[in-house]
Amino acid sequence: MQQLEPDASDTYSYSEEGIQDQFRDVRRLGRKQRDARQVLAKRGFIGPPRNPVAIGKSIIRAGPIRVLPLSRQLSKSASPASSPSSPSSGEDDGSAADSDAAAAARLRDLRLAAATLIQRANSPPQVPFPVQMPDILRLPEECARCILDWTNERFENRAWNSSNDWGMELGPRMGLWTNQAGVAREVVLRGDTEAGFRMVQICFQQYQSIIQEEQPPEMLLKTLIVAFYMLQAGPELGASFVRYSASLFPIVLGKSHPISRIWHHINTLGVVAIRPYLSMILQAWWESLKRRLGPRHKELAVHRLELIRSLHRFGGLSMMSAKAGIEKIVDDMAADVKYWTLDYVMWAKLELVTIYVEAGLDTEAAELLEDIGRRIEASSDGGSGSSSYDIWTQTVYWYLRAQVMESLGLESDALESYQARYDACLKTVGPDARHTVRALGELERYNRKIGRIEVADELRAEFHKGWRIVCDRAAAVND
Template identity: 25%
Template sequence: MVTPQQQCSPPAKDGDWNNYRDIIITLYLEQNKSLKEVMRIMRENYHFFATEKMYKIRFNKWGIHKKLRAPQVAELLAQRGRRAAAGKSTVSFVHGRKIDADRLEAYLRRVSPTSRKAITDILVGNVVPTDAQKRSVYEIVCRTPSPEPNPVFAPKRVEAPDSLRLPEDCMQIVQSYVKGALENVWPLTPDKRVICPLRPRTWLDPVSSARQLFVNNFREQGFRMLNITFESYREVLLRQDPSLLVETCLALGALLQSGPGLAEAFVKYAYSMSQITLGPRHPLHLIFGRLNAVGPAEMPGLMALIIRGFLQEIQANYCLKPTWLATVYRAMLNSRFIGADTATRYMQELVTDLNSLSPLSEHDAAKKAHNLDDMRLLQDHLSWITNFHDKPTEASMSAHTLAATRGRKNPRMTRFSCYNMLRTFPTSRGVSSQEAIDLMRASLAICEEEFGRNDNATVTLLATLHGFLARAGRAEEAQKVREDFETRWNEAMGDTLGGRIA
């Protein structure tokens, strides 16, 4: 019974719906309660007040329905058909509820001619689904069913102690995510190599830029650069490149070293955005929820575990490009996720694997040249770790690597060297102020040529150069560089708003 006090209570707002979304979905779908029961429980237990019409509008917005809809049936049929063609058995779930073949067949027997035509039009591509219809299929998962355990011989599950439950939980979610993505999301080459799209710039670049801007006291610009990352993250989530989870962890590692609260703000954003974009039961959302639940001190260890588990799960049966792995290992070292000895061992294993490949014939000249380029890049990474990491010469050697990779058709390595140089200059006691300024001016010319006048790396390099000139007492030069920085910054922000920066 609704009391007069409850009748006067304000209805739920958008923020309230987001906060209680998981609870409402669990009651309505997983526990199969009626809408009136859900309304009562939410009202009495959570003081959450909304009319039946408001619930129905919200369910439609979320794509939540107990009965199957035509777009969901079309997606289920398409996924099951692709998997059957590949010789895979399938178990399907919609919003976490199992949809067996009998239920799907029963739906198709009873469906109206109008709905049947809608399903056919979607399957053959005659219609483009609306946003609401797209949301209704986000929660569909089709995977290979787990084998049924023998009730006599199945071992009893041993519960992990409290200190291990979170890592164990994360590893299980990571394994589920990788298996599902390998089956349905990520493209593969015929030789079972996972394809990581080569992008000269990624959404991680603004994170690296923001870090340097904060270090050089350009805080307003640093927060603006982070906002660029936040704004582009939804598209990154929808794309779900194989590098997404690793790059999210690496971004958090960089932000942990940039200032208090920045990493926490980003992981909260990733957690919320993944719920909206992918749904509350998607493995990525569940992983980000675990990261959101720990403090800054525990976060690096958990992220290192997630990345390692992710890479191991893929490489158990598939392959990743060795140069991409090398870049990941180097970034993990920079973020203190692993030590230098571990990174060195990983790099050496990559070099050994590449050396063990069968010799190529003269007919494979292009592939042979490609492998040689890969080997040279791996050797560059290995040499940096063993000879320069955490040493006074690291910044100057990164500058020399930046020059050496110029024009080698590997923009990621060039960009990586630029940001590594900027990151390590403050601790490079073996480099004088004059040498640092000379190296930065030379690197600035390279970045302008390789990336453009208003690229993130170029503009961030100017901000760091300004700081060194100011500390060296060269006020007039520092002022000119600052003016140049502000001009390019405004141009870069204009390019970003115009959609011309990736």
């Protein structure tokens, strides 16, 4: 009888370090089995084994080779009785049983090693230290949670009253502060850096007392608007305001305050990096107010329009989305004029014109302005010049018309519109009012642009005189 015995190197360990050596041994065993089959074929032994794993453990006989299935081999190893189909002796059966048992043990070792290797490949590596999710991934969800905490706390403590349309008025100082920051940006961009930065400094100084006294619902939106105002005036100025706000909120409101937590993320990422997430953050803010106030609250409509316009202005909302959102508000208001009044409807339409102007759609803006102008003129009371629309609706109309005419290159129409805006403010609030001084600066800039230098110089002198009064008045509020 001839029997193929395994070498000592054919034994396998359970250690993981020997996995690759074990597989090399398996390949070596396969080559030995192939060579053995070739030798047997030359000597007249025919018939391939049905179980290739057990070839080295089978008794080779003259004639066809029969290898029992592994399950029967294992049962024979437990009860070493002679196979009725095997003519071999008891000693041969014992040797075959021992050999089959060794093969079964080796096969179990191989299966265990393979399973261990597969489990290691499929399991993620264990990191021996904590890994924090980047702020950019946590920002929208974290800010939405902070906003919900803030609005719930303000309503539950009755700091904000939702009992009627005007029970939750805009923060008066917050609105004035935002407007002052916008004027300061325009003055800086116009080239009057020293004059503009004086108002910027005042806005920085005022902000602490504003958030201590008011904390109005629009505080988050207005602060973001001013941050982008400052960014437009200069990248470093925008970053400085964000850093200043991020350090101010924890001092005034506490580190755990929702606004402090939101502004921490904004400061970490930077005002430019958060631009793609502004829509999600501010939409969460508006939805939290909507849940408390209802969809027909007038102040909520104010917030909604300003939200859409601001997101479009600072790159957080496409022009088509902004246009569709404001058109829906216009349609809703026009369908119930008794509730919203003409000024609301006209104001919403002017916000749509603003979207067109900022997107460079001058033709669409001019067509809508023509319709608005006809309505304002038709509402005038005879020769008195009074109108059903308030003076601010009219001055915004003249300002937007001047911008569109200037963009279209219609010099005389643009100059007429800038002059009409200034005259309306001068007549309504006087020469030293913030709105009048702002309109005077716009008129001076355009006269200089079209070459009327002498007129522009005179207007600039008047502007600086009025601007000093406006800045002194704003600084006195904070004293």
